[in-house]
Amino acid sequence: MVKFFLDGKPAEAAEGTTLLQAAAQAGVRIPHFCHHPAFPPEGSCRLCLVEIEGLPKLELSCSTVVREGLKVWTETDKVLEARRSVLEFFLSDHPLDCPICDKAGECGLQDYFREYGLSQSVFDESKEKRGKKVPIGKNLLLDRERCVLCTRCVRFGRQVTRTEELGVFQRGLKTEIGIYDDTPVSHNYSGCLAEVCPVGAITDTDFRFKTRAWFLEKAASICPWCGRGCNITIEHAPGFPRVPGSRRIYRIKARYHPDVNGHWICDVGRYGYFHLDADRQDVILAKGKILEGPSSWEAVIRFLGARIAGLRADKALSRVGVVASSQLSNEELFLVRRLFLEDLDIRKIFLADPQEGTPDGFLLTAERTPNRKGAAEVGLKFGLPDLKSLAGELDLVFMFGLNLFDHFRGEDIRIFLSKTATKVLLTSQAPAASEAFDFVLPTAPAAEKSGSFVNIEGKVQGFAPVRPACGQALAEWDILLRLAKAVGVNAAFYSGLNGLDDIRQALDREFPLQTLKA
Amino acid sequence: MKAEFSPGLLAAIREVAGRYPKPQAALLPVLHLVQKEFGHIPPEGERTVAGLLGVNPIRVREATTFYSMFRRRPMGRYHLQVCVNLTCTLLESRTLLGYLQDGLGLRPGDTTPDGLFSLSTVECLGACEQAPCLMVNEELIGNLDREKLEALLSRLRTDHD
């Protein structure tokens, strides 16, 4: 560790740390645009200049490395004057777009302007007129008047995706970012470009004009769309919607994790949130009728519990089938195994996952489910039922999610269901053919419950609800636990489980996974 | 769409590219060859050059838009580039520029309708002892005055005929 002085106070940092990083570690924020932790220092924005004792000129904190005994000052008059000056230069050719700019409220230029108290502008000339809605690919629009030429977007294309769609054209004040004629951004990480832009130059049409950043609440979660388990932040607007029936989840952003997804998430995950607000199954359907009222869950669970208990008494549990999926959390899969396989000795347990896709060579995995490894950890493997031979063999089937429809023709599924006496569907999305099921039970997706997934590299990651479950929805672990208690099997075990933490502990005792990190 | 490069041009490009450990380093010399051949660098030519040097076309465009000698629109047969930096201005190059503008009916950046002359202003050409100077395509002409300018234009007109 290197000992140095930060604003007069002793500090320490690992060798090779830049002053900017070291200051951040000590809680001191130094303004910057072109610096991004994913890239080597760029040094072009000149905002991060600091004063180093003994040196006549201000130095860049983004590229100066800590040295033993170095004394750096981040808020002297000289430094503040330089910051004001650099900001003044930026603003001299920046449009007054704040009222119509999506970035307002989370804009580096706004924040630094406010923090470093700029005075009135003395710019009395004409600003450069540039393109304000330049399509650069997928959901992205480039506003060249707002661009501060930090070149993060260009470097992202060169260093991360290596697709190099964006370049820097012209020189001097005419310098601008752009794509080459017919080669727009088309990769699976386009959303990262809007995220990486420190101002409102690159905006995402998915978010454009939808809401204001200050209305959004942010909560951490894990992306459920593939085996990578990228860390995400879900941004949503609680309270009444501005437009009745409109969505509440507005945006997903990447959340940094050094071992899982770094600074990035792919477009599949970034734009995969519409299911949270649209086509939700938020009511209990029993034989096509909505079961309302505070005791509706109790009624359904009691009925199903009795059904299972009855089949158990008749030694007919071989006529019960479970189609789960590895989209369920570790805790839920543990309960599936515990209740159905071990306590009820039900052998016909299948895992139907979404159709596999093409991995993109970076984050997106072929498996489009977040917890296949977790399923394997608790001894459940992906395996599809043979619907044809199973048709007519079951009196009771529990189906978690609608993934069977990815693998079988709707007709074949309908035939299978019609030959099964009682069909229970647990789903967060409303099915097209809800009448094919006796019970449609609303479940909470990952964003609305607690749980954990094991990603493709074996890393256990926990998540907590971003918002309360929608309507009557319950987490699958909650439903399974209630069901287990209603069935009455292994009562001593289940009576000791009174919440998710208890389930986790039980899971850890039997299948020790790594310590969970929420 | 790619521009048609003659076998001679392709051979010259390959020869130049071979002088560098990385073919991308040959970009500027290659673009000079292309500009010499076509009088400017046609946009489709950017893609062809990119393919020959193993770089993305966007890198070629970065260069053609950065360097002031590269022209991306067709130029006149004779590109008159008048220096307007300090020494030449002190020695009346802007007056000569005015004569050219009036005489040819051009503003800097324009080409005559007959495609014969284009006019540009440029920065210091490094021949200040001969100020005022201009370049015609790649030829430097110094110690200009109005007479020499008239003579130059006649010579160029007759050469062309």
Place this chain on the structure above:
Amino acid sequence: MIDTVLTENYGMESLKTIEGYLKCGGYKAAAKALRDMTPAQVLDEVKKAGLRGRGGAGFPAGLKWGFVPQNSGTPKYLCVNADEGEPGTFKDRFIINHNPHSIIEGALLAAYATDIHTAYVYIRGEYEFEARLLERAVQEALTHGYLGRSILGTAFSLDMTVHRGAGSYICGEETALLESLEGKRGQPRLKPPFPAAVGLFGCPTVINNVETLALVPAIVLNGSEWFRRRGLPQDPGTRLFGVSGQVAKPGIYELPLGTSLREVIFEHAGGLKVGRILKAVIPGGLSAPVLTPDEIDISLDSDSLAKAGSMLGSAAVMVIDQTTPILSVLKIVTEFFANESCGQCTPCRLGTGWMDKIVDRLAQGQGRRRDLDTLDRLAGGIKGRTLCPMGDAAALPVLSLVNKFRGELEEACRE
């Protein structure tokens, strides 16, 4: 009688051919070095001579060569900086046109001293004629065994390629030159790392100006003490002063460092034109702050000019007389730097553009006195804050013009 180092035989037409060069003692230094001296001895001689870079920065050449690592495990490169973009400067063109082989021999000696085997001459795109001259000289040198494999029968080899730029002043800055040579936009790089460690294609690289290298053969042949007989202890030797502007005899004058500016203008360059009065002198190219007539009794050397708030730079002396409005000089300065800014860093990109817009308005007769205060403040905001020295080059001349000619500029304002 001026004790020249470089321009001794510049009157000879044949000097530009290898036969003529050899006849005048050309490549004798190379023979002496490659046969009788070690690379360390060559480097030492140049260090002892105190040769400072002639491009504009004035960094000691021997010191620069010494930064190149001995065993880098990678190729090493030598770049001859023939970009000569500083307005008012034409000395390198002069050397190439008169004595191209002196550059090749100088490069050969530099490469020998630093164990470099590949050299590129980066020559500005506008010097097409000079580029061809150099290419011809390179071919001659190859044929005669002064370039290529086994030079002069020794184990030393050096390849040289002439590489044309394409119109960009900033490519005279050494790291922008490297970027351009690599086929990219000419944008200067962050330093550190310095080119001696990470340069062309990421390998150790030496970049020297044409005139600097052209002086090396004479130093190696005659020794550092001989060289130091001219000039000043801290700035030895001679320089090619390029005098232009409103003088009677514009041209190149090889004079010892320490010559006074007054002498250069009035004795060598013939003084002003008939009936004219001196108004201002720029001593080192357009990037150098301006000097007023009462400041011309100054020694032309790096340190004296720096102390006086200007710089020797490329030793390009530009003479301005009273018939020239200082506003037109200011306009040329701001327009030039706005045109040539690479656009990479904030103060230069936005600052040069803003300053030029203000001066444009002044030139249209729409200026106000407070605009001069703004110019002063903006230039102050650029100074010392940019990624490369061009920021200072853009700012300091503006500061000097606005401060030293405030009265005249105020008169040009409408309020």
